[in-house]
Amino acid sequence: MTAPYSLLDRITPVLLTHDEEQNIGRTLSRLGWARDIVVVDSGSRDGTLAILRSDPRVRVFTRPFDTHAKQWRFAVMETGVATDWILRLDADYSVSDALIDELRALQPAPDLAAYEISFDYAIFGHPLRSSLYPPNTVLLRRGCFFVHDRGHTEAWRVHGRVARLAGRIVHDDRKPTARFVSAQIRYMSREAERLAAEPHSLKSRLRNHPPLMPIAAFVYAYFAKGLFLDGRAGLYYALQRLVAESILALIALEKRLSPSSDVAPSTRDVARDEDAR
Secondary structure, X not given: OOOOOOHHXXXXXXXXXXXXXOOHHHHHHOXXXXXXXXXXXXXXXXXXXXXXXXXXXXXXEEOOOOOHHHHHHHHHHOOOOOOOEEEEEOOOEEEOHHHHHHHHHOOOOOOEEEEEEEEEEEEOOEEOOOOOOOOEEEEEEOOOEEEEEEOOEEEEEXXXXXXXXXXXXXXXXXXXXXXXXXXXXXXXXXXXXXHHHOOOOHHHHHHHOOOHHHHHHHHHHHXXXXXXXXXXXXXXXXXXXXXHHHHHHHHHHHHHHOOOOOOOOOOHHHOOOOOOO
């Protein structure tokens, strides 16, 4: 008797890593259904590679990091992915049981190019009731998208219809705070360049003209999103948003105050780091 069709058999999880030993084992533990897992590492020096190589399903590729888009294009186009679908994951994502069950029963129409998935957020294992993390196109049909750089990260342009799934992914980055801060300095340097090129939206104007955006981000996350009810974890997340926007504000002020203010913020230090967003 033929086994029932399952979309899980036609999905390859694809991940980028760089020094993710605090996260990657937990992420892999939620991919027990996957037959093949592709990981592109950009030079990890901690225990990440040892954890990856302990799982026989994982194929590890090493590529020096230049931009997120180029790293992802290599990951999905040059690593021999054989399935019709890819599940693009950050190293701090955990696929929920509800999402796995939903994927198992999914029968996508021929014109469906991608599925958008929403996120739950956790701080060092403590779940939050909400976050500012938006839904994203995470499950994509091969050949139906194009990846390009946008600000500090990449964007995925989908060619075809996109549907929304009910199951969710948990974002839980357990790397130290120092890693978060150093990554934000790099990310916000590139984000400042993007904002300079797209200055017309209200959000862009606020981010380019301190100090309202850092304050607004904290107040919105902590009070409007109800994170004050989540104790220390909620406060930690709201302060993360404050710090990230404050770094961007400092870069904007530096650009106006510096004698060489006609020079865009440097992105030399962006290379080789693609920590969780």
